[in-house]
Amino acid sequence: MLNQEIVKLLNEQLNKELYSAYLYLDMANYYADQNLSGFENWFYVQAQEERDHAMLFRQYLLNNGESVVLTEVAAPNEKYNNFKDPLVKALEHEKYVTASINNIYEAAMKIKDFRTMQFLDWFISEQGEEEKNADDNIKKYDLFAGDPKGLYMLDNEMKARVYTAPSLVL
Ligand code: FEO
Numbered sequence: 001m002l003n004q005e006i007v008k009l010l011n012e013q014l015n016k017e018l019y020s021a022y023l024y025l026d027m028a029n030y031y032a033d034q035n036l037s038g039f040e041n042w043f044y045v046q047a048q049e050e051r052d053h054a055m056l057f058r059q060y061l062l063n064n065g066e067s068v069v070l071t072e073v074a075a076p077n078e079k080y081n082n083f084k085d086p087l088v089k090a091l092e093h094e095k096y097v098t099a100s101i102n103n104i105y106e107a108a109m110k111i112k113d114f115r116t117m118q119f120l121d122w123f124i125s126e127q128g129e130e131e132k133n134a135d136d137n138i139k140k141y142d143l144f145a146g147d148p149k150g151l152y153m154l155d156n157e158m159k160a161r162v163y164t165a166p167s168l169v170l
């Protein structure tokens with residue numbers, strides 16, 4: 001059994017991860033509409049990873065005998081004004097998710113819930129990677145996407161991203 005406040009936070013995080021998947025799918029759709037299939041691929045893979053994150057929270061709750069509470073997932077409702085826009089919004093979103101994970105970690109630490117802290121350790125380092133990847137995308141865009149040829153090459157690089165299952169297995 002887990003502390004019920006922690007359970008609430010974990011269920012909320014599950015929803016936030018599903019929303020992340022929804023948000024990145026929306027970005028993939030935007031790039032598909034713009035015929036940038038590499039950027040589309042990058043965000044489609046990202047959406048798959050976010051779904052995996054949600055399932056890890058689900059499994060952790062179940063493994064601890066807690067009920068999983070699914071709530072409504074909000075529509076992304078984002079407007080993208082240019083090709084760089086989703087990249088910037090993705091980094092902002094990852095910073096928001098990092099803060100959310102840190103918040104659960106802090107709550108777990110306060111009540112000495114070492115098991116949840118250990119579970120969240122994977123997400124703490126994953127968020128470091130996610131923020132770096134999002135930041136790298138912005139930097140590459142600024143460096144290389146200034147002309148059609150550069151954009152084409154960057155799109156090809158983004159096309160190479162492949163989905164891999166999370167290294168954390170519960
Ligand atoms: Fe699940 Fe991108 O954090």
